[in-house]
Amino acid sequence: QVQVVESGGGVVQPGGSLxxxxxxxGFTFRSYAMHxxxxxxxxxxxxxxxxxxDGRSQRFADSVKGRFSISRDNSKNTLYLQMDSLRVDxxxxxxxxxxxxAYWGQGTLVTVSS
Amino acid sequence: xxxxxxxxxxxxxxxGERATLSCRASQSVNSYLAWYKHxxxxxxxxxxxxxSNRATGxxxxxSGSGSGTDFTLTISSLEPEDFAVYYCQQRSDWPLxxxxxxxxxxx
Numbered sequence: 616q617v618q619v620v621e622s623g624g625g626v627v628q629p630g631g632s633l634x635x636x637x638x639x640x641g642f643t644f645r646s647y648a649m650h651x652x653x654x655x656x657x658x659x660x661x662x663x664x665x666x667x668x669d670g671r672s673q674r675f676a677d678s679v680k681g682r683f684s685i686s687r688d689n690s691k692n693t694l695y696l697q698m699d700s701l702r703v704d705x706x707x708x709x710x711x712x713x714x715x716x717a718y719w720g721q722g723t724l725v726t727v728s729s
Numbered sequence: 730x731x732x733x734x735x736x737x738x739x740x741x742x743x744x745g746e747r748a749t750l751s752c753r754a755s756q757s758v759n760s761y762l763a764w765y766k767h768x769x770x771x772x773x774x775x776x777x778x779x780x781s782n783r784a785t786g787x788x789x790x791x792s793g794s795g796s797g798t799d800f801t802l803t804i805s806s807l808e809p810e811d812f813a814v815y816y817c818q819q820r821s822d823w824p825l826x827x828x829x830x831x832x833x834x835x836x
Contacts, residue, residue, distance in 0.1 A: 619772075652773075659814075659828070659830045660765070660773065660816050660818075660827040662824060662825040662826065665823075674824070675824075676824050677730075677824065710773070716763065716765070716818075717775045717778075717784055719772035719773055720772060721772050
């Protein structure tokens with residue numbers, strides 16, 4: 616049974632940092648690329664970042680480029696999203712999803728507010 | 730960036746009725762188009778990938794069609810659990826983009 620569990624969300628002030636984690640089980644994590652996708656309150660889905668199965672290739676949405684970084688630890692079946700210089704408009708539920716987006720977590724809420 | 734437009738924004742239908750949702754891309758995405766269902770507080774669920782392939786476990790009442798710039802998701806007979814927001818997404822080019830969604834609400 617596939618499980619995808621995000622954690623690390625919370626309330627942070629503008630300009631602050633947060634690191635999200637996503638722990639996966641039920642499939643061979645090291646064989647799949649992964650994505651982060653977010654949904655701001657009352658808005659639709661927005662793709663945020665991608666990392667290849669081996670971590671060697673990464674892509675970012677323009678809105679987060681230079682502020683967010685993505686990484687993974689295949690020995691721990693864990694995906695990360697390091698978010699720096701956070702802005703109010705980064706407030707959202709952040710989901711991690713497998714390469715083919717067939718599996719998603721329930722999301723973790725990040726609130727950026729003073 | 731490839732922009733996806735979905736129509737209508739809201740569809741008011743009754744259980745048992747047929748739903749037809751449209752997604753249009755600003756440039757060709759070939760067949761690299763997926764559809765998702767999303768309910769509040771839940772993870773999005775992949776319904777259709779590569780325009781017309783049902784994902785694992787998705788009922789046959791869901792079907793997708795189209796290629797290039799125009800795509801359709803059809804739900805042949807709405808079940809109570811189908812009332813949700815539906816998004817299309819292109820995987821043809823970076824950045825990956827989603828449409829703004831179509832909400833199917835109970836009439």
